[in-house]
Amino acid sequence: MQAHRYNRLVATNPDSPNYHPLVRRVARALRQRCRVRAGSTVVIGCSGGADSVALVRAMAMLAGRRRWRLRLVVGHVQHHLRDEDAEADAAFVARLAGGLGLGYERRDIHPVEQSGNLEAAARKQRYHALADIALKRGAAHVATAHHADDQLETLLMRLIRGAGTKGLRGIAWRRRLRTADENARVYAVRPMLEVERDQALDLLNALGQPWREDATNADTTRDRARLRHEVIPVIKAIRGDVAGKAVALGEQFGHLHQLVEQQVAAESTGEALDTIDRERARSLNPIVLTQMLRRDLIHAGVPADRVPGHALHPVIEAVRDRVGGVRRFEFAEGIRIEVDRFRVRVLKATRT
Numbered sequence: 001m002q003a004h005r006y007n008r009l010v011a012t013n014p015d016s017p018n019y020h021p022l023v024r025r026v027a028r029a030l031r032q033r034c035r036v037r038a039g040s041t042v043v044i045g046c047s048g049g050a051d052s053v054a055l056v057r058a059m060a061m062l063a064g065r066r067r068w069r070l071r072l073v074v075g076h077v078q079h080h081l082r083d084e085d086a087e088a089d090a091a092f093v094a095r096l097a098g099g100l101g102l103g104y105e106r107r108d109i110h111p112v113e114q115s116g117n118l119e120a121a122a123r124k125q126r127y128h129a130l131a132d133i134a135l136k137r138g139a140a141h142v143a144t145a146h147h148a149d150d151q152l153e154t155l156l157m158r159l160i161r162g163a164g165t166k167g168l169r170g171i172a173w174r175r176r177l178r179t180a181d182e183n184a185r186v187y188a189v190r191p192m193l194e195v196e197r198d199q200a201l202d203l204l205n206a207l208g209q210p211w212r213e214d215a216t217n218a219d220t221t222r223d224r225a226r227l228r229h230e231v232i233p234v235i236k237a238i239r240g241d242v243a244g245k246a247v248a249l250g251e252q253f254g255h256l257h258q259l260v261e262q263q264v265a266a267e268s269t270g271e272a273l274d275t276i277d278r279e280r281a282r283s284l285n286p287i288v289l290t291q292m293l294r295r296d297l298i299h300a301g302v303p304a305d306r307v308p309g310h311a312l313h314p315v316i317e318a319v320r321d322r323v324g325g326v327r328r329f330e331f332a333e334g335i336r337i338e339v340d341r342f343r344v345r346v347l348k349a350t351r352t
Contacts, residue, residue, distance in 0.1 A: 017206045018061050022199045026058045026191045027068075033173040034141065034189035041071040041139040042189075043105070045130050046096070048076070048089040048212035051145035053096065054200035055192055057209055059143065060100045073103035075133040075142070077126045080110050081118075082216070089212050105133040117305075127188065131177040134186045146171045146190045148243035149197045152235075153227055155246050160223075164294075164309025165257045165287060170250030196243050263288045264295065275345045281319045289316060293337060296346040302332040319344055 017023070030036040044059060046052040056074055063070040074097035078090050090106060097104035107129035111122035130142045151170050158167040173193055177186045192200070204211060220226040235242050267284065274296060281289055290312045297307050311331070318327050318339045326340045334349030 017057075017203060020058075020199075020203045020206060022054065022192070022195050022203045023058045023061055025195050025199075026055070027062055029173070029191040029194060030059075030062070030189070033193070034143075034187075034191050035174065036070075036141050036143075036189060036191075038067060039069045039071075040141060041073065041137055043073045043075045043130060043134045043137060043139045043142045045126075045142060045144045046074050046076055046093050047214070048092045048096075049145075049214055049217075050204060050211040051147060051150075051192070051197065051200050053209060053211040054203050055143060055145040056096060056100070056102070057203065057207060059191075060102060071103075073105055073133065073137050073139065075130050076104070076106050077129045078106060078108045079122050079126070080108065081122070082214075085215070089214075092212050103137065105137070107133060120305075127177055130188075131179045131186050134177075135179055135181060135184055140185060141187050141189050142177065143189050143191055145192050145200075147192045147195045147197055147200065148247050149228075149232070151193060151250055152232060152243045152246035153224055155250060156227055156231070157224060162308050162310030164290060165253055165260055166291075167309070168250070168253040169257055170246070170253070172250075172254065194244065194247055260287055260291055264291045267292065275343055278319060278339070278342055278344055281344050286316050286320070289319065293344070293346065297331050297335065297337070300335045300346050300348050302335050306332060315339065315344075 036042060042059065044052070044056050046056050056072075059070065059072055062068045063072050074093060076090055076093040078086055080086065094104050094106070109122070109125040109129055111118060111125050127142075130144075134140070134142050154170045155168060158170070161167075171190060171193065172188075174187050174189050177188050179186050203209075216222070217225060218229070220229055239245070263285070267288065276292070284292070290309055293312055293315060294307050294309070298304050315329050315337050318329075324341045326338060329337045329339075331337070336347055338345045338347055
């Protein structure tokens with residue numbers, strides 16, 4: 001009951017949770033970064049964890065304000081990976097939405113491990129489910145609670161894996177989601193991206209608002225959790241504002257990737273190059289050439305996650321040296337890049 005009292009306050013007291021720094025930052029990000037207009041319907045993805053509960057509470061405070069007039073729907077996705085705890089999470093989120101007078105939609109998914117990455121498969125299906133809720137509710141935006149610490153974790157994970165400019169963009173403020181209706185425009189937005197997790201906890205404590213804990217977040221056998229609990233505290237001890245720096249760095253790589261894509265488009269003559277003159281390839285910036293070849297490999301049928309930027313480094317070196325002969329680089333069954341004296345080609349095996 002106490003949490004509801006806070007939410008109904010129309011206060012001018014700057015110490016009120018209504019004026020908490022997180023609420024102000026979410027309001028600014030919704031308007032400037034996420035491009036959510038007043039009067040919009042927004043689906044909020046909520047797992048029941050501290051971050052997403054803080055986002056629900058912050059947006060609920062904003063929704064009734066005259067300059068916003070938002071219609072909010074809390075969307076919860078049950079993954080069926082931790083059935084007992086997950087059902088308790090779903091019940092908690094349903095009560096949270098009902099107590100705040102917000103709409104609630106649940107979707108059930110059953111992710112299957114793909115390419116050895118169950119987490120990635122679950123994330124993909126989760127966004128499909130949230131986009132489905134948005135279509136049903138007439139919403140153009142799905143808000144998720146990714147924050148600055150998540151951005152730092154993401155950039156470190158991608159750095160470890162050898163990501164290129166595209167991967168080092170990290171989490172975007174806004175990106176279009178694939179939906180069942182190809183003509184529909186539904187966007188994932190992250191209005192908490194400049195917020196650090198401590199601020200989310202501070203808001204929840206100010207509201208007396210409980211949340212659910214996911215035990216897997218503490219499992220340091222998982223790379224991301226190990227970074228969160230063992231590495232990032234050390235980095236933050238060295239530089240306290242590193243999470244904010246990570247957000248800024250992600251934006252810079254986003255701009256850099258746009259420039260690279262513009263150059264790739266300018267150098268391209270069609271949907272795929274397949275063959276490129278080696279002298280011409282030598283003259284290109286290595287990042288641009290990498291993106292051109294990566295695009296051709298994906299077009300030929302290589303899964304995108306099998307072609308990280310670093311996987312093409314040996315090809316780029318071969319293109320730029322002065323060695324003759326034919327060198328072949330295999331990327332998937334029957335798909336390869338060949339570099340000879342005159343050409344660089346992406347080839348698919350010919351069926352006999």
